[in-house]
Amino acid sequence: MRIYVDEDTASGQLIARLRSAGHQVLEPLRGTPDARCWHHAQVEGAAVLTTNARDFVALAGTGAHHGLLLVYRENDPTRDMTAKAIAAAVDRVAATYPGGISEQILTLNGFRW
């Protein structure tokens, strides 16, 4: 998958794990408002991966897009997703949707099995 990782989610470890799994990862635009990051991802043909669900779901409603991957913080610290779990969930999304995830919004917490 081609993925834009939002700055609040873009740890070095997550980016490295995604890349080593064969995904194309775009570096986040630092200190840039969400709307511009979203636009950048669409121009680059990338799905956006973020923990900022509320703002990016609103942006996804503004037009056609290349997909949105959400991660939320569980109300249970023992279930929160680490970089390793997020990367594994992205792999499962890629395997489940071989044709890509354009126009889809998917929450990665649901891809843990």
Added chain:
Amino acid sequence: MSATPRKSRHRLFADVPEATDAQVRQTARTFYRGVVSDAVTTALETFHWVVDARMRGKRVIATDADMLPGTYEEPVIAGLESVGQQWTWLVARDHPWRRQLWIKGRNIAAGDLARTAAIEGWTAEDAAHEFDLPVEAVLEAQRYAEVARDLIAAEEAENRIVAQRYEPELAHLR
């Protein structure tokens, strides 16, 4: 030549619930650079300060600075001097619904950074490396996350409610 006197240190063991263990370690990481003994000692000193005040017939309460009476006492607690004062690395932002502070110059909410570090089990140095930030910025975000815990939890809940609408039905995917 006289020998340097050995520091008198004692090792203390206590059986505590897992949550208490996590809380002690988190407090140590956030305020005392991971030194558990400092966190425990300061907590105990603060407790004794409260006990001493009660023994002298006083009440210990929390109040706004402008509501303080003419004569008052407050404890000096190591590690907390800067909490609630001006932040160096954190800034407020004009955001439609989020009220927590952000890392200066970055699109990273302080609570998100502290939470990610906690989830991954990273030290402040690890988190600084992972997000290419100064260690001081991470430490400040962690301190802020402690004092603004309820606000951050409320904002996480808002994102969680939205994200949960997009969790797939797993049965047909597995």
